[in-house]
Amino acid sequence: MDKFIKNFLIRTYVAIFFLILIAVALGIFGGDVLQLSGNKINNGEADFTIRRSKLFLYTTYKDQFDNVTKVQHRTETAEDKSLVTTVYMINDSTKVSLFESATSDNDKLKRDLYNELSFFIDDGSRNVYSKMLFKINKFGWIGIGLFAIAIIWLLNISKIKKRLIEEKQEEDKKARIDKLHEDRVHGLKEV
Numbered sequence: 001m002d003k004f005i006k007n008f009l010i011r012t013y014v015a016i017f018f019l020i021l022i023a024v025a026l027g028i029f030g031g032d033v034l035q036l037s038g039n040k041i042n043n044g045e046a047d048f049t050i051r052r053s054k055l056f057l058y059t060t061y062k063d064q065f066d067n068v069t070k071v072q073h074r075t076e077t078a079e080d081k082s083l084v085t086t087v088y089m090i091n092d093s094t095k096v097s098l099f100e101s102a103t104s105d106n107d108k109l110k111r112d113l114y115n116e117l118s119f120f121i122d123d124g125s126r127n128v129y130s131k132m133l134f135k136i137n138k139f140g141w142i143g144i145g146l147f148a149i150a151i152i153w154l155l156n157i158s159k160i161k162k163r164l165i166e167e168k169q170e171e172d173k174k175a176r177i178d179k180l181h182e183d184r185v186h187g188l189k190e191v
Contacts, residue, residue, distance in 0.1 A: 004164075005161065005165065005168065009157070012153075012157060016154050016157075019146055022143075022146060023143045023144070023150060024143065024147070026139045026140065026143030026146065027055065027139075027144060027147065028054050028055045028058065028143075029140075030136055030138065030140020030141065030143050031136050031137075031140045032052065032053075032134070032135045032137065033051075033053045033134050034098065034099070034133040034134075035050075035052075035053070035131075036048060036049070036051075036129065036130070036131045037049045037128075037129065037130045038068075038117075038129035038130075039127065039128060039129075040120075040121075040127045040129075043124045044069060044121060044122065045067055045068065045069055045121070046120065046121050047064065047065070047067065047068070048064070048065045048066075048068055048089060049063075049064050049065075050062070050063050050065060050089075050098065063096075065089055065091065065094075065096055067091040067092060068091050068121065069091055070121070071089055071090070071118045071121065072087070072088040072090060073086075073087055073111060073114035074086055074087075074088060085111075086098070086099050086110065087110050087113055087117070106135075113131065113133070116131065117129070
């Protein structure tokens with residue numbers, strides 16, 4: 001294999017490796033997961049475990065919140081005058097937001113979560129609750145896009161290599177023909 005093609009392939013594989021590395025890092029930090037699990041203590045009270053993580057690999061928050069008696073869905077005005085909602089769990093002394101901050105992300109999802117938690121706390125027949133919410137932010141989408149580009153690039157390496165070899169063979173063939181033609185021209189002049 002020609003030195004140029006070999007160097008090109010080595011550089012291409014290194015570039016793809018770093019592209020995949022960046023894509024995976026963006027994907028991990030771009031995927032937020034909220035896991036809720038609850039156990040009923042008695043009717044109208046439950047203990048909950050709240051865990052926030054980045055794609056299950058990096059836990060950003062984990063806490064046990066006991067004796068929850070009420071869930072609240074609240075809409076507030078943000079600094080830019082937009083309406084944002086959040087869901088709170090409330091016990092006798094503390095109020096905890098289930099989302100890191102009030103955001104405008106998917107208000108229907110927040111209302112549904114509020115309804116589910118309220119019904120769980122009030123329903124005497126249910127003793128266990130478990131829910132997982134997954135959200136991809138802009139870094140996650142960029143990571144997914146870069147990963148797709150890297151895979152497409154990786155799948156097309158053999159075609160690129162084949163094309164480079166064909167071009168090199170064409171150049172070699174042309175160089176041999178030019179050399180042969182030059183030898184013939186010089187040969188005719190000497191006679």
